Every structure is written in structure tokens, then in C-alpha cells.
Amino acid sequence: MDRLRINGGKRLEGVARISGAKNAALPMLAATLLADGEHTVTNVPDLADVRTMLRLLGRIGAYGERGNGRGRHRVTVEVSTDIDPVAEYDLVKTMRASVLVLGPLLARHGRARVSLPGGCAIGARPIDLHLQGLSALGANIRLAHGYVEAKARRLKGGRFVFDTVTVTGTENVLMAAVLAKGTSVLENCAREPEVVELARALVTMGARIEGIGTETMVVRGVEKDALSPMKRAICPDRIEAGTLAIATAITGGDVTLTECEPRHLDALTEKLREAGAEISSLEGSMRVKGPPRPCSVDMRTTPYPGFPTDMQAQLMALCSIANGSSVISEQVFENRFMHVSELGRMGANVRVDGHTAHVKGVERLSGAPVMATDLRASASLVLAGLRAEGSTIVQRVYHLDRGYERLEAKLRKLGADIRRLRQ
Ligand code: UD1
Numbered sequence: 439m440d441r442l443r444i445n446g447g448k449r450l451e452g453v454a455r456i457s458g459a460k461n462a463a464l465p466m467l468a469a470t471l472l473a474d475g476e477h478t479v480t481n482v483p484d485l486a487d488v489r490t491m492l493r494l495l496g497r498i499g500a501y502g503e504r505g506n507g508r509g510r511h512r513v514t515v516e517v518s519t520d521i522d523p524v525a526e527y528d529l530v531k532t533m534r535a536s537v538l539v540l541g542p543l544l545a546r547h548g549r550a551r552v553s554l555p556g557g558c559a560i561g562a563r564p565i566d567l568h569l570q571g572l573s574a575l576g577a578n579i580r581l582a583h584g585y586v587e588a589k590a591r592r593l594k595g596g597r598f599v600f601d602t603v604t605v606t607g608t609e610n611v612l613m614a615a616v617l618a619k620g621t622s623v624l625e626n627c628a629r630e631p632e633v634v635e636l637a638r639a640l641v642t643m644g645a646r647i648e649g650i651g652t653e654t655m656v657v658r659g660v661e662k663d664a665l666s667p668m669k670r671a672i673c674p675d676r677i678e679a680g681t682l683a684i685a686t687a688i689t690g691g692d693v694t695l696t697e698c699e700p701r702h703l704d705a706l707t708e709k710l711r712e713a714g715a716e717i718s719s720l721e722g723s724m725r726v727k728g729p730p731r732p733c734s735v736d737m738r739t740t741p742y743p744g745f746p747t748d749m750q751a752q753l754m755a756l757c758s759i760a761n762g763s764s765v766i767s768e769q770v771f772e773n774r775f776m777h778v779s780e781l782g783r784m785g786a787n788v789r790v791d792g793h794t795a796h797v798k799g800v801e802r803l804s805g806a807p808v809m810a811t812d813l814r815a816s817a818s819l820v821l822a823g824l825r826a827e828g829s830t831i832v833q834r835v836y837h838l839d840r841g842y843e844r845l846e847a848k849l850r851k852l853g854a855d856i857r858r859l860r861q
Contacts (some may be wrong), residue, residue: 439833439834439835439861440835440836440839440858440859440860440861441831441832441833441834441858441859441861442820442823442831442832442835442838442856442857442858442859443830443831443856443857443859444820444823444824444826444829444830444831444832444854444855444856445828445829445830445855445856446717446770446803446823446824446825446826446827446828446830446855447567447825447826447827448550448689448824448852448853448854449464449633449689449690449691449692449756449850450685450686450689450692450693450696450787450824450852450853450854451686451691451692451693451852451853452567452693452851452853453695453696454682454693454694454696454848454851454852455462455588455672455695455696455697455848456460456674456675456678456682456696456698457481457483457511457675457678457698457771458481458482458483458511458671458672458673458674458675458693459483459632459634459635459672459673459674459675459676459730460483460485460487460488460675460677460794460840460841461535461553461605461630461677461679462632462635462636462673462675462676462739462841463479463482463483463488463491463672464487464491464535464538464695465538465606465632465636466479466614466635466636466639466668466672466739467479467482467488467491467492467495467502467515467536468491468495468514468539468541468609468685469542469613469636469639469640469648469668470495470500470502470517470542470615470622470668471495471498471500471515471517471521471539471542471546471641471663472542472545472546472613472616472617472640472643472665473546473643473644473662473666473667474517474518474641474667474668475516475517476514476515476517476520476665476667477514477515477516477517477667477668477669478512478513478514478663478668478669478670479512479513479514479515479668479669479670479671480483480511480512480513480594480670480671480672480769481511481671481672481673481674481685482504482509482511482512482513482672483511483672483675483843484504484510484766484821484843484844485840485841485842485843486836486839486840486841487533487535487840487841488699489748490529490533491533491535491536492504492513492515492764493529494525494529494536494539495539497524497525497526497710498519498521498522498523498524498525498539498543499520499521499522499527500510500515500516500517500518500521501515501516502515502516503515503516503519503839504524505738506794506840508821515522516811517667520651520827521547523539523543523547523549523550523551523553524551525537525539525540525550525551525552525553526551527553527555527584528788530552530553530554530555531553531555532728533840534555534606535552535606536552536555536561537552537555537565537610538606538609538610538613539552539605540552540568540571540572540586540588540610540637541568541609541610541611541612541613541614542613542614542856543750544577544588544589544590544614544616545593545613545614545615545617545618545825546617546662548589548590548591549588549589549839550586550587550588550593551585551586551587551588551589552583552585552586552588553585553586554581554585554586555836555841556711558768559627562776563771565586565607566623566782567600567601567602567604568604568606568611569586569588570598570601570609571598571600571607571610571611571614571624572593572610572614572793574596574597574598574600574611575590575593575594575596575611575614575618575622576590576592576593576594576596576617576618576861577589577614578590578629578835581641591780592617592618592619593614593615593617593619593659594618594619594659594661595618595620595621595622595657595658596618596622596623597622597623597624598611598622598623598624598625599625599626599673600624600626600627600628600716601626603626603627603628603741603743605628605630605632605633605854606622607628608627608628608633609632609633609636610635611624612624612627612637612655613636613640616640616645616647616657616659616660616665616800617659617660617661617662617665618659619659620659621656621657621658621659622657622659623654623655623656623657624654624655624656624657625653625654625682626653626781627652627653627654627655627853628741628742629651629652629653629741629742629743630741630742631673631676631699631702631742632673632851633671634650634651635673637650637651637654637655637856638650639668639670639769640785641667642668642669642670643665643667643668644651644660644664644666644777645657645665646658646659646733646828647658652850656724657663657752664703666791673699673701673702674697674698674702676695676698676699676703676746677748677749677814677841678821678842678843678845679695679698679699679702679703679707679723679724679750680703680746680749680752680843680851681699681752681817681821681845682695682705682848682852683695683703683707683710683715683717683724683726683856684706684710684749684752684753684755684756684821684841685757685820685821685824685849686715686726686727686728686753686852687710687713687715687726687729687732687854688727688733688756688759688821688822688824688825689824689854690728690729690730690734691726691728691729691853692721692725692726692727692728692817692853693725693726693852694724694725694726695724695725695726696722696723696724697722697723697724698722698723698724700719700720700722700723700724703724704743705743705744705745705746706746706749706833707719707724709735709745709753710726712733712758713729713732713733713734713735713760714728714729714731714733715728715729715732716731716732716758720724726745729770731754731760731761731801732757732760732761732799733760733761733762734757734760734761734762734763734764734799735760735764736755736765736766737750737765737766737767738751738766738767738769739767739768739769739770740769740832741770746816747768747769747771747774748814749814750766750774750814751774751777751814751815751817751818752817752818752821753766753780753799753805753812754766754781754788754818755777755781755786755818755819755821755822755825756775756821757797758781758784758788758797758799758800758803758822759786759800759801759802759803760797760799760800760844761799763796763797763798763799764796764797764799765794765795766795766797767793767794767795768793769793770801772793774796774808774812775790775820776811776812776815777810777811777814777815777818778790778795778820779818780808780815781803781808781818781819781822783806783808784803784804784805784806784819784822784823784826784830785800785802785803785804785806785826786800786803786822787799787800794856802826802827803822803825803826803827804826804827804828805823805826805827805829806826806827806830806831807830807831808823808830808831808832808833809832809833809834809837810832810833810834810837810861811834811837812837812839813837813838813842814841815837815844816832816834816835816837816838817838818840819832819847820832820845820849820856823856824849824854824856831859835858
């Protein structure tokens with residue numbers, strides 16, 4: 439298993455280009471299953487999770503291919519009627535977002551068999567709302583042998599209120615509603631930029647969706663042959679941009695992020711300014727100048743446009759060396775503080791009480807061997823390593839590789855002393 443070795447204390451400076459968003463690419467690739475023909479998606483990040491989605495589509499019978507060299511961010515997916523609408527456990531267990539094929543398969547082919555994802559490192563994460571939403575559109579759903587078996591000759595428009603705001607749940611039900619007979623009204627939808635991107639991509643394919651970007655989406659179902667293949671670019675990854683912005687702030691650096699969407703980062707930039715960073719945004723780029731030592735900030739995670747749970751661990755790394763005490767409240771997931779004990783091994787002073795972490799800033803962190811248990815927790819340990827004195831070894835880098843495209847190469851270009859140790 440690869441590891442990263444970071445010798446901390448280097449100030450980040452320069453320009454970093456932001457990649458396409460993982461969480462937009464995954465639903466868009468799943469959405470290709472809604473229409474036969476050749477789909478072209480550009481700005482697709484080259485990541486383990488995207489490779490998993492392409493493998494899953496391939497097993498279903500929709501063959502995806504990534505370009506070479508400079509064209510490697512371009513993916514074509516060839517979809518035909520000859521498919522096997524199954525997502526096996528071996529792939530779903532490595533990536534929960536595999537469940538995103540359920541809605542499109544059911545809507546397009548009338549049946550789907552998708553493994554239940556099971557527990558994961560950040561809590562139970564059920565998919566009950568995905569299933570309830572599909573049932574509200576007339577699907578017949580049965581759980582058997584660890585699989586969801588869904589059937590519907592043709593889905594029917596219906597009304598569904600999501601009990602909790604769920605990103606992939608909204609995406610799954612939205613994709614299904616596109617081909618339902620009649621009108622569907624989906625309420626309390628997630629408004630994350632990635633949901634908006636998916637909805638816009640569906641509209642370019644021929645779907646009829648109103649209320650995109652709001653809590654209520656109204657979907658007027660269309661016939662199968664009204665949909666055509668997608669040609670679409672993936673939006674910039676706001677979580678990667680946010681992670682690099684915090685990396686800049688934590689090292690007191692000066693970095694310009696290009697090909698990003700600053701509007702998607704408002705909740706983070708507000709917190710970084712409070713912490714003492716200077717931030718200036720232009721169309722498609724953002725410059726971050728970090729303070730010598732950040733001030734403490736309080737934060738609670740909520741669905742978009744609130745502060746993203748996917749940036750909680752990284753902000754905690756910043757708070758761990760802040761001047762003062764911070765209170766961080768995790769409201770989206772039940773068990774998302776696994777980075778706390780590892781940050782503690784680097785000298786951070788964090789006490790967890792239920793959904794709240796109390797972070798007492800220390801003057802310095804010290805490098806240590808650490809091990810991450812999920813994607814964003816790994817990112818937070820890398821950020822702490824950039825600031826720490828001495829050498830930090832981050833183990834289990836495969837978590838990072840799931841969601842960050844060449845993170846260490848981007849950080850090295852900005853002046854970080856970071857190397858991948860291959861095994
Ligand atoms: C997506 C993102 C993930 C991000 C998360 C929250 C993708 C591929 N992943 O994950 O990076 O951290 O949104 O912004 O886009 N819930 C239920 N029942 C359901 C579905 C969800 O109770 O059927 C709960 C979850 O347990 C969690 C909350 O709803 O507490 C939000 O989760 P959700 O938005 O569904 O996360 P994902 O879509 O899995």
C-alpha cells in the first residue's frame with residue numbers, strides 16, 4: 439500500500455488547476471444509462487472512484503473509454519439496449535455511489551438488481567430514502583440476499599418528500615423520474631452544485647425538469663426515445679479547491695486556484711476569512727493568502743449552501759494550529775471524527791463530545807506516522823503534515839486516490855515537500 443511522506447513547514451506558493459468534480463462525474467456517468475448511443479463527458483477526473491464507476495458500467499454492458507495523454511479527461515460511454523441491469527456487491531462495497539445506477543436502470547429497463555452498500559467508515563449511511571422515493575414513483579422493491587431488487591414496467595409520476603436532505607438520493611430519484619409517465623414533484627431535494635449539474639445535464643439530454651437548484655424539482659416524464667446521449671463537461675471540484683485553499687491557509691502561503699468555481703465555496707471562504715486569510719475571487723479563479731497563524735473559527739456542517747461535511751476534517755486541521763479554541767459540529771454524518779485521534783498523534787488538542795469537537799489550538803504540530811480511515815480524513819492529515827514540524831507519513835493513501843487527482847503532484851508544484859512511497 440502506498441504511503442505519503444511529508445516534510446512540513448514549507449509555505450505553498452503558485453498556481454494550481456482544479457480538476458473536475460468526482461461527485462458530479464459519478465452521477466453523470468450513471469445517467470448515461472438513460473439513453474442509448476455514444477455519450478461524451480469531458481473534464482472527468484482520473485480517480486479510483488471514476489474507474490470503479492466505469493468498471494460497473496462496463497459490467498452492465500455500457501462500455502466507457504477514457505482518452506489518452508492530453509485527452510485523458512474525456513470519457514465516452516457507449517450504451518445499447520443489450521444490458522445486464524446488475525450492480526454486484528464487490529463493486530458496490532468499494533464505492534457506495536454505485537447505487538446511483540439503480541434509478542436509471544429501473545427507469546430505462548424496468549428492472550435493476552443492486553447490492554446494498556452496507557455500513558461504511560462514516561456511519562450506517564442507509565439508502566432507505568432512495569428506495570422510498572423510487573417506490574413513490576411506482577417501483578416494486580424487494581430486499582433479498584443483500585440486494586435491492588426493483589421492478590416497474592414503467593414508473594409513474596408521483597410526489598415524494600425527502601425526509602432528510604440526501605445528495606445521491608435526490609440524484610437517483612431525479613434520474614428515475616425523467617422517464618416516468620406523468621409529472622413528479624420531488625421536495626426537500628439536495629441543492630448541492632453536483633445535483634444542479636446532473637439536472638442540467640439531464641435537460642440537455644431531453645429531460646424536462648423545473649426548479650433546478652431549489653428544494654422542489656418538478657419533473658415532467660418523457661418517452662425513452664425523447665432522450666439523446668449526453669455531451670457535457672464536468673464542473674470543477676469544489677472540495678478539491680477547498681482542500682487546496684485550506685492547504686494554503688495552513689501554511690501561510692499564497693496560491694491562486696484556477697478553473698474553479700468560487701461561488702460554490704462561499705461557506706468555506708467565509709470561514710477562511712474569519713481565520714485571517716485574504717481571499718480574492720475572479721471569474722473562475724480564486725487567490726488565497728494565508729495568515730502566519732490562523733485564528734480559531736466555529737463551524738457546523740449542513741447541506742449546501744451550508745458548510746460541507748466533506749471539508750470538516752480539513753478545516754479541523756487548520757483549527758488545530760489556530761490561536762484560540764474552535765467548536766466544530768458535524769450535523770450531516772453520525773460518525774465523522776475518525777481523523778481526531780490521528781490529529782492527536784501529531785499534537786492536536788481535540789475533545790469530541792457526541793457530534794461536536796472542541797479544538798484547542800496548539801502552537802505547533804509534530805510530524806508522525808498516521809493512518810486515515812476515509813477520503814477526507816486522509817486529506818486533513820496531509821494538511822496537518824504540511825504544517826507540522828518534521829516528517830509525517832500518511833498511510834493508506836488509496837483513500838486519497840479515490841477522490842483527489844494527483845494531490846501530491848499539485849502540492850509539490852506549490853512547493854510542498856511531499857513524496858509518494860510506493861510499495
Ligand atoms: C454525498 C457525497 C459525499 C458527501 C455527502 C454529504 C457523492 C457521491 N457523495 O454522499 O461526498 O459527504 O453527499 O454531502 O455525491 N441518509 C439517509 N437515508 C438515505 C440517504 C441518506 O438517512 O436514504 C442520510 C445519511 O446517512 C446522512 C445524510 O442522509 O446522514 C446525508 O447523506 P447523503 O447526502 O445521502 O450522502 P451521499 O449522497 O451518500
